[in-house]
Structures are given as structure tokens and as C-alpha cells.
Amino acid sequence: MPKPGPRLRLVDVAQRAGVSLATASRALAGRDGVSEEVAARVRSVSRELGYVANPFARTLAGGASTTVGLVVHQVDDPYFSEIAGGVIQLADQQGLLVQICHSGRDPDHELRQIRHLIAQRVGIIIIAGSGYSDPRLEAEAKAELDAYQQAGGRVAVIGRHSLGVDAVLPDNEAGGEALGSFLLELGHTRIAVVAGTGALTTVADRLAGVAAALRSRGLSIDDLPVVHTDFIREGGRDAAERILRDHPDTTAIIALNDAMAMGVLSMLREREIAVPGRMSVVGFDDVSVAADLAPALTTIRLPMTDMGRMALELALKPRAARARRRSTGHQLIVRDSTGAPR
Amino acid sequence: MPKPGPRLRLVDVAQRAGVSLATASRALAGRDGVSEEVAARVRSVSRELGYVANPFARTLAGGASTTVGLVVHQVDDPYFSEIAGGVIQLADQQGLLVQICHSGRDPDHELRQIRHLIAQRVGIIIIAGSGYSDPRLEAEAKAELDAYQQAGGRVAVIGRHSLGVDAVLPDNEAGGEALGSFLLELGHTRIAVVAGTGALTTVADRLAGVAAALRSRGLSIDDLPVVHTDFIREGGRDAAERILRDHPDTTAIIALNDAMAMGVLSMLREREIAVPGRMSVVGFDDVSVAADLAPALTTIRLPMTDMGRMALELALKPRAARARRRSTGHQLIVRDSTGAPR
DNA sequence: AGCGCTTACGAAAGCGCTTTCGCAATCTAT
DNA sequence: ATAGATTGCGAAAGCGCTTTCGTAAGCGCT
Numbered sequence: 113m114p115k116p117g118p119r120l121r122l123v124d125v126a127q128r129a130g131v132s133l134a135t136a137s138r139a140l141a142g143r144d145g146v147s148e149e150v151a152a153r154v155r156s157v158s159r160e161l162g163y164v165a166n167p168f169a170r171t172l173a174g175g176a177s178t179t180v181g182l183v184v185h186q187v188d189d190p191y192f193s194e195i196a197g198g199v200i201q202l203a204d205q206q207g208l209l210v211q212i213c214h215s216g217r218d219p220d221h222e223l224r225q226i227r228h229l230i231a232q233r234v235g236i237i238i239i240a241g242s243g244y245s246d247p248r249l250e251a252e253a254k255a256e257l258d259a260y261q262q263a264g265g266r267v268a269v270i271g272r273h274s275l276g277v278d279a280v281l282p283d284n285e286a287g288g289e290a291l292g293s294f295l296l297e298l299g300h301t302r303i304a305v306v307a308g309t310g311a312l313t314t315v316a317d318r319l320a321g322v323a324a325a326l327r328s329r330g331l332s333i334d335d336l337p338v339v340h341t342d343f344i345r346e347g348g349r350d351a352a353e354r355i356l357r358d359h360p361d362t363t364a365i366i367a368l369n370d371a372m373a374m375g376v377l378s379m380l381r382e383r384e385i386a387v388p389g390r391m392s393v394v395g396f397d398d399v400s401v402a403a404d405l406a407p408a409l410t411t412i413r414l415p416m417t418d419m420g421r422m423a424l425e426l427a428l429k430p431r432a433a434r435a436r437r438r439s440t441g442h443q444l445i446v447r448d449s450t451g452a453p454r
Numbered sequence: 455m456p457k458p459g460p461r462l463r464l465v466d467v468a469q470r471a472g473v474s475l476a477t478a479s480r481a482l483a484g485r486d487g488v489s490e491e492v493a494a495r496v497r498s499v500s501r502e503l504g505y506v507a508n509p510f511a512r513t514l515a516g517g518a519s520t521t522v523g524l525v526v527h528q529v530d531d532p533y534f535s536e537i538a539g540g541v542i543q544l545a546d547q548q549g550l551l552v553q554i555c556h557s558g559r560d561p562d563h564e565l566r567q568i569r570h571l572i573a574q575r576v577g578i579i580i581i582a583g584s585g586y587s588d589p590r591l592e593a594e595a596k597a598e599l600d601a602y603q604q605a606g607g608r609v610a611v612i613g614r615h616s617l618g619v620d621a622v623l624p625d626n627e628a629g630g631e632a633l634g635s636f637l638l639e640l641g642h643t644r645i646a647v648v649a650g651t652g653a654l655t656t657v658a659d660r661l662a663g664v665a666a667a668l669r670s671r672g673l674s675i676d677d678l679p680v681v682h683t684d685f686i687r688e689g690g691r692d693a694a695e696r697i698l699r700d701h702p703d704t705t706a707i708i709a710l711n712d713a714m715a716m717g718v719l720s721m722l723r724e725r726e727i728a729v730p731g732r733m734s735v736v737g738f739d740d741v742s743v744a745a746d747l748a749p750a751l752t753t754i755r756l757p758m759t760d761m762g763r764m765a766l767e768l769a770l771k772p773r774a775a776r777a778r779r780r781s782t783g784h785q786l787i788v789r790d791s792t793g794a795p796r
Numbered sequence: 797a798g799c800g801c802t803t804a805c806g807a808a809a810g811c812g813c814t815t816t817c818g819c820a821a822t823c824t825a826t
Numbered sequence: 827a828t829a830g831a832t833t834g835c836g837a838a839a840g841c842g843c844t845t846t847c848g849t850a851a852g853c854g855c856t
Contacts, residue, residue, distance in 0.1 A: 121842060132806045137844060147804065164573040168519075169842030172510040172811045179553065179574070187529060187554075188539035188742075188759070197530035200556055209574055211521065211551045212529075214542055231506040232521070232551055374746050400530075404716050406748020417530070463812060474836045479814060489834065511812030514841045 129157040180236035181229035190399035198420025219249040242314035243273035268427040278426040283442035287412035288321020300364040306351040308343025348375020363453040370395035388451035408447035522578040523571035532741035540762025584656035585615035610769040620768040625784035629754035630663020642706040648693040650685025690717020705795040712737040730793035749790035
């Protein structure tokens with residue numbers, strides 16, 4: 113059994129294999145300039161001794177870092193924790209480690225985290241979560257990331273950003289449209305939308321999808337109440353309260369993510385408003401608890417775990433001339449929170 | 455505005471401040487041997503230039519690493535994602551970065567992850583999640599971690615482990631007892647327990663609590679059906695199914711975590727068994743969705759976010775002669791999933 | 797046999813930092 | 827006033843790795 117050994121260095125391996133430090137390094141890195149015979153010997157000695165390279169020395173000397181930085185809004189938000197799960201899964205298979213930090217949906221803070229990750233010399237940065245419609249901050253982030261990529265770093269984002277990097281694009285607009293169409297076909301017309309902050313591209317895109325569904329039926333979203341609050345459960349509660357007060361004849365609520373939908377449901381329960389009897393509710397994302405809510409939530413499924421994996425896959429490939437894009441697809445999951453209006 | 459600068463080194467700062475490299479290093483590290491006057495000048499120049507130390511060089515040269523490794527079962531399990539949230543929150547304040555990896559509740563895999571973190575020279579390791587009652591593996595992990603601590607690393611765990619390190623101890627036994635007492639006082643006697651794998655200390659402790667509650671009322675847990683399955687939602691479904699089949703007169707189910715309770719509720723809903731009308735259900739943890747379930751779940755609240763924070767706090771302090779322990783406390787949260795038996 | 801060219805490897809120069817060591821300069825005790 | 831202890835700082839030695847550069851051997855060619 114390979115002992116953990118206190119301080120096993122590459123020199124030790126080299127010595128044991130009867131080669132120089134340089135040759136050992138090359139052999140283990142798979143570089144050429146070493147005969148296959150010698151390389152094999154070095155590898156076998158290294159394995160035998162249980163050698164693990166010191167990543168700090170390796171990175172300092174100019175090698176690539178084996179850690180990936182992941183920026184999420186909050187890991188304890190199910191949407192992001194599922195994405196993180198996907199990233200970690202694939203990273204694990206690749207022998208990479210994942211550093212997670214919170215942006216808190218604050219563009220300034222996010223920028224600071226990105227700087228921190230770059231300073232830490234991570235080899236890959238994945239930014240999960242919506243872009244912001246703040247041109248100054250996006251430009252600043254872009255400058256930072258461009259320089260980082262220039263220096264060999266790889267970047268991928270999940271969501272629509274204007275950063276010019278490889279991206280996994282959740283099917284936000286199409287999903288929004290599917291949601292709108294579904295409710296319209298059920299016969300709802302007095303629909304309200306519970307939206308997160310308008311500054312998030314995710315919110316804008318989903319909303320645009322809903323608008324498109326309305327438009328194709330000769331309606332306009334401008335005639336609907338669209339309440340913008342925080343893109344979390346509490347925001348959903350607030351918005352629902354406002355809708356009940358200002359638009360009591362509403363028969364369906366579209367929440368632009370499941371967290372908000374959960375807030376909406378909780379407020380409706382509190383007010384003893386039957387779902388879907390008196391009010392239909394739909395969400396977006398299909399986080400894993402959506403099926404266990406009361407009532408089980410009709411929503412748009414996004415493959416969060418896959419999205420995490422896809423983002424890392426993109427980042428693992430060498431950079432292409434043009435930024436790559438991968439769409440996720442979506443799926444309308446009809447459960448018990450929707451029905452025809454009375 | 456401090457420019458991100460391509461490659462700003464400590465020498466540059468030193469030069470600009472008119473001191474030697476050594477002095478600059480000492481000044482920024484807050485070591486003494488530097489007059490306060492000079493130190494202040496160095497600090498101000500460093501800030502002005504926007505200098506950020508290269509963590510690889512720093513660590514390689516023998517300084518402490520500024521990253522903390524966190525081992526969880528799965529980040530996309532709400533229990534762990536909330537803990538991770540707490541760790542990241544505090545780490546962020548301290549300027550630390552958090553590397554997360556999955557153990558998958560597989561002791562072998564966990565050991566591998568620990569080795570990986572050590573090889574990565576993280577400065578702190580936090581292991582969240584139950585210990586295992588596998589003496590060989592715990593011993594092996596202990597050896598590894600002892601050596602790591604010998605070399606200056608800091609370790610803290612969340613849960614009962616036999617690793618001899620600082621620990622945050624969830625109030626598992628007391629919580630289990632509270633749960634048992636509560637149901638007994640409601641008048642239930644035909645209680646079934648839905649438990650995770652017996653190899654987890656968390657499961658053992660919670661079960662012991664339930665047993666204690668029964669014992670103090672002259673009953674024995676040996677007369678109750680205790681079904682061991684996976685410690686996740688699906689396990690809860692399986693267990694519920696078995697209980698309904700083998701013990702149809704059961705009036706209350708204790709699930710040893712909320713994930714399993716959610717599985718139980720989903721199975722009961724499928725079978726159209728009224729909760730709490732025909733069956734009471736309780737969980738354990740109070741993950742954030744517990745309040746939004748159908749029906750809202752009666753459970754034991756554990757302060758997961760705080761637990762994450764506490765663990766990091768412990769690890770941040772210098773190591774004490776004896777391993778420290780912090781208990782978390784618990785709180786019985788009565789919601790709508792429980793009632794008196796018919 | 798002699799020329800250049802490729803190939804396989806070793807010596808040694810860093811990467812950017814922390815830390816030991818040594819040397820002035822200043823201070824305390826006699 | 828002088829020996830000894832402090833204090834404040836700089837020079838330089840690594841930390842463990844990658845990589846450039848140099849060299850000796852092996853190849854085909856004239």
C-alpha cells in the first residue's frame with residue numbers, strides 16, 4: 113500500500129527511476145522528448161511510490177492549475193446547488209477540484225470574486241447565473257476575463273452574458289413561451305407575472321418568452337400585471353400579496369423561477385386560496401422539490417446538473433476562435449398546480 | 455482605480471516603497487521585526503498598486519494556504535448545501551476560498567477526497583456529514599489527518615466521527631428523543647421509523663434518541679418496525695412502501711431526515727393516505743423547503759448554515775490540546791404533518 | 797570519413813514568495 | 827565608557843516544479 117509519505121518530491125521519483133529531474137517532469141506530463149521506455153519506467157516508479165505533484169510548485173513554475181473556480185449566486189439555492197453538483201461530478205472524474213464562491217447576485221461582488229479566482233490562478237472559471245444588464249460592470253468583467261484568457265485561462269458561463277465567452281444557454285425564452293401558451297390554452301386570460309429584478313438577463317428572457325406567447329394570440333404583456341421583486345422565495349411572497357391586492361380577479365400566476373413560485377404558493381396557502389381551483393401557478397426550473405410541493409408544481413424543466421457538466425466540458429476544450437454556445441432545451445412538466453379557470 | 459495589472463509582484467511593491475523584498479513580505483504578513491512606520495508605508499503602497507499575492511508562491515515558500523477544503527455528501531442535497539452556504543459565507547469574509555468535493559457517502563471515496571485535498575495543500579479541511587462505523591476506514595482517515603495536522607493543517611468535522619478533531623455536533627440524539635416524545639404525547643403507539651443506512655453515526659444517534667423516548671415511557675424500540683434504506687428521498691419512498699405493506703396499522707412515521715420524510719410523504723400521497731388524518735409524519739433537519747411541503751412538515755430544526763460557520767470558526771482557531779466540541783442545539787418545529795391518531 | 801540534422805537526456809535558470817542569517821545601529825547594564 | 831543584548835533591515839537561500847538551453851549520441855547523406 114502506498115504510504116502517504118510526508119514529503120515525496122519529484123526528485124525522489126527521478127532518482128529512484130535513475131533519470132534527471134527534467135526527464136521525470138516531462139515523462140509525467142506526457143511531453144515528448146522522452147523515449148517511451150524511460151517514460152514508462154518513470155510512470156511506474158511514480159505510481160509505486162504514490163507520488164502526487166505539489167500543485168503550488170507546479171503552478172508557480174508555469175504549469176496549468178488543476179482547479180476550477182465556480183461562481184454561483186448562492187449554493188444553498190437549489191437551482192445553483194444542482195448546477196454545482198454537475199460541475200463537481202465531472203471535475204471529480206477529471207481529477208480537478210472545484211472552488212465555489214458566492215456572487216450574491218451583486219455584480220460588484222461578483223466582479224470581486226472573479227478577481228479573487230484569477231488571483232488564485234485557477235485554470236478554469238465558470239460563472240453560473242444570469243448576466244446583468246449593467247454595461248459598465250459587464251465591460252469591466254469582460255476586460256478582466258479577456259486578460260485572463262489571454263494568459264491561458266478558460267472561461268465558460270451558464271446564462272446569457274455579454275462576455276464573449278463559451279456559454280451554456282438555458283432555454284429561457286422558449287420556456288417562457290411554453291408557459292404562456294400553456295396557460296392561454298387552458299383558457300386563462302387574467303394572468304399575472306411574478307418576476308425577479310429586471311436587471312437580470314434570465315428574467316428578461318423568460319419574460320420575453322411569455323410576451324411572445326401572448327403576442328402570437330393577439331394579446332400584449334403590457335396589459336398584464338408584471339411585478340418585479342427579488343428573484344427568491346420571499347420576492348414571490350411579496351409579489352403574490354401585491355397581485356392579490358391590486359388584481360383580485362387574476363386566475364393564473366407565472367412565477368419566473370421555482371423559488372418565487374414557492375413563495376407564491378405559500379402566500380396563497382396563507383390566504384386560503386385554492387390552487388389550482390381559484391388560482392393556477394406555474395414556476396420555472398423544476399428544482400428537485402418542485403414535485404413535492406403542495407400542490408406539485410407545474411413548471412419548465414431545465415437540466416441543471418447537465419448544465420453544470422456542459423459548462424465544464426466547454427471549458428475543458430481548448431478555446432475556439434469564436435465563442436461556442438450550447439442550448440439546453442426545456443420541457444414543460446404539468447403537475448397539479450394548474451387547471452382551467454373557473 | 456487600481457488596475458488589475460498583468461504581473462505585479464512583491465518586489466515591485468518593495469521597490470516602490472523603498473524597502474527590501476524581505477521587509478515588504480514581513481510588513482504585509484504583519485510579522486514583527488519591522489517598524490510600524492515602514493510597515494504602514496508598505497501597506498499603503500501595496501493597496502495603492504492593487505497588489506495581490508500569488509498564493510502559489512506564498513504557499514510553496516511555506517506560508518499558510520488560504521483555501522479551505524469542504525467534503526460533503528452531495529452539494530445538491532439541501533442539508534449539505536445549507537452547510538456549504540455557511541462555510542462559504544464566513545470564508546468569504548475571511549478572504550478564503552472554499553474547495554468543495556463530494557464523498558457520496560462512500561467512505562472509500564471520502565478518504566480519496568481527503569487525500570486529494572491534502573495533496574492540494576489546503577490549509578483547512580472541513581468534513582461535513584456523518585461518520586461511518588467502519589473502524590478500518592476511520593482509522594486510516596485518522597492517520598492521514600493526524601499527519602496533516604502535524605504538518606500544520608487544521609481539521610474540523612460536522613457530525614460524530616472518531617477522528618479526534620474539533621467537531622460541531624448536531625443535536626441528533628436529543629432531537630430524536632424530542633421527536634419520539636412528541637408523537638407519544640400525541641397518543642401514537644404504532645410508530646414506524648424510516649432510517650438511513652445503519653453504518654452512519656447520524657442515523658445511529660437519532661435512532662438512539664427515539665429509543666430513549668420510548669424507554670422513558672416503558673416501551674422499547676425493538677417492538678417497532680425500523681426500516682433501514684438509503685438516507686435520501688428514494689429511500690424514504692421504499693421504506694414507506696414496506697411499512698404500508700408489512701405494518702398497515704401504523705399511525706405515525708418518523709423519518710430520520712427530511713429527505714426521507716419527503717419520500718414518505720410522496721408515497722403516502724400516491725397511495726392517497728391522508729396526512730396527518732390517517733398517518734402522521736415527522737422529519738429531521740428542517741431544510742428550507744420543509745415548510746413548503748404538502749403538508750408542511752413537522753421536524754427538528756438544526757441550524758445548518760450556522761453549523762457550517764461554526765465548523766470553519768473552530769478550524770480558524772489555533773489547535774487546542776484537546777479536540778473541541780460544539781453542540782448545536784435543536785428545536786422541534788410543529789407544522790401540519792402531525793396530529794393525534796384517529 | 798565528414799557534414800549537418802534530429803533525438804534523448806541532463807544542468808541549471810527561474811516562477812514569486814517566506815524565512816533564516818548576518819550586519820549595522822541603537823539601547824541597556826555595569 | 828564599554829561589553830552585551832536588542833531592534834530594524836537587507837542579502838540570499840530555498841520551497842518543488844517546469845522549461846530553456848546545451849550536449850552527446852545516433853541518423854542519413856554526400
